[in-house]
Amino acid sequence: MSGAGAGAIRRRGLLAAGALALPWAARAQGGGEAWPSRAVTIIVPFAPGSSSDIIARAMAQQMQQALGRPFAVENRPGATGEVGARQVIRSAPDGTTLMHAPISTWAINVALRPNLGYDPVTQLTRITQTVRTPNVLVVNPRLPVNDLPGLLAWMRANVATASYPSSGVGASDHLTGEMFKIETGTQMTHVPYSGGGPAMTSVIAGDTQISFQNLGAVIPHIQDGRLRPILITSAERSPVLPAVPTALEAGLRDFVVYSWQGFGGPAGMPPALLAQVHAAAVAALRSPGVAPRLTEQGFDVVANSPEEFAAFQASEIERWRQVVKAGRITAD
Structure with a gap:
């Protein structure tokens, strides 16, 4: 084999090794500290025992085992997710404060509450849609x-x-x-x-x-x-x-409805950091310790890309906005 061919193989091998090591060894901000360098808190804007809470705790346990850093779940219920979401948007976009929340926090609140105190489109980073049911x-x-x-x-x-x-x-x-x-x-x-x-x-x-x-x-x-x-x-x-x-x-036409959950963080997370957090979250969702448990509970694991999650969120906001308008529904 020529030296050039051997070099190409070595380069491909290094790239593959780097991709596998991404969640653990890649640098968060192009030369910054590896993520997570500190403990990570996942905010759940609903009470303990909710589906958002159960899924977040399963993911946190798996990511802690895989990444070797503490992951804690903190419940901050109130106002259909607004209390917890506002805490997240006030946090630094360094990957140490994340959020796992349902369809209401990510989409329905926008359609239903004209005076909503946070914007899940502009003030939060979409990481992945975790599950649907x-x-x-x-x-x-x-x-x-x-x-x-x-x-x-x-x-x-x-x-x-x-x-x-x-x-x-x-x-x-x-x-x-x-x-x-x-x-x-x-x-x-x-x-x-x-x-x-x-x-x-x-x-x-x-x-x-x-x-x-x-x-x-x-x-x-x-x-x-x-x-x-x-x-x-x-x-x-x-x-x-x-x-x-x-x-x-x-006998009902156009009546496919899923309740879903999403994983995110504050706006402004650097692309390299977002890639690491996304990779770790998806790995946790698809792991043998998490995926079968979620399936048994009636959930489909989605684990899509940030771009796919953002596009889906936009379509859901518009869909429920039409329902709210047609039904003249108010938050009262």
Whole structure:
């Protein structure tokens, strides 16, 4: 082999080794310290035990093991994510303060709240969309319905009493319920709760009758007969609930809805640092210690690029802005 050929092979080998070592050894700002040189805090703008919190803690544990630096999760709930988001945007863009938050913090707040105290488009760095999960339309099993036509007939005959709970104004289950009303031309009263757990409890108890809840959250209640599934909002049937039709199969057009989560940081993170944090986050999401656990809980791991996440976020803001406008929904 010629010296030039051997040199090319060596150069390719060095490039490959460098790519593999990126999350651990590359320099954050072109000659600066390697990331993470200090402890990293992941802000979750919702309470402990929420899906955002559970996923953030799984990622933090995996990244700590892989990178050899402390990763801590700090819960800062309030105002559908605004309290925690504002803490993040005030932080230095050095990779030591990051955020894991749901669709409401990244998109729905923009569509719903004209006086929002932060801008997730200009004041946050989009790192990756972490997961997504469809919603399942469930009803109290004492309701005399088994499919969408039966449910719509019952709703039209019980306009005064039909109601649906949500985990809060502006949450995914709230706006999915409003979107359902628009698509079907039906009416039902919205009853907001402080979280998904109390919302499901209200349907199980019969205080409300109908709800859109995340797949993973409703599976145990469906299996135990406490909730009856009518349809799922994914593009295809779920292997976890193979007998439950999609919204399209049930008769609703353009009703593919996912609740999703995103990972980010303050605006201004340097490109090299962003690449390192992205690589570490994606590696954690796809790791054998995290990915199977998320799948079991009904989540699809997305782990896309910052550019893909930004484009998706823009499309979601516009989609929910149209729902808010058509339904004349306010944050009050």
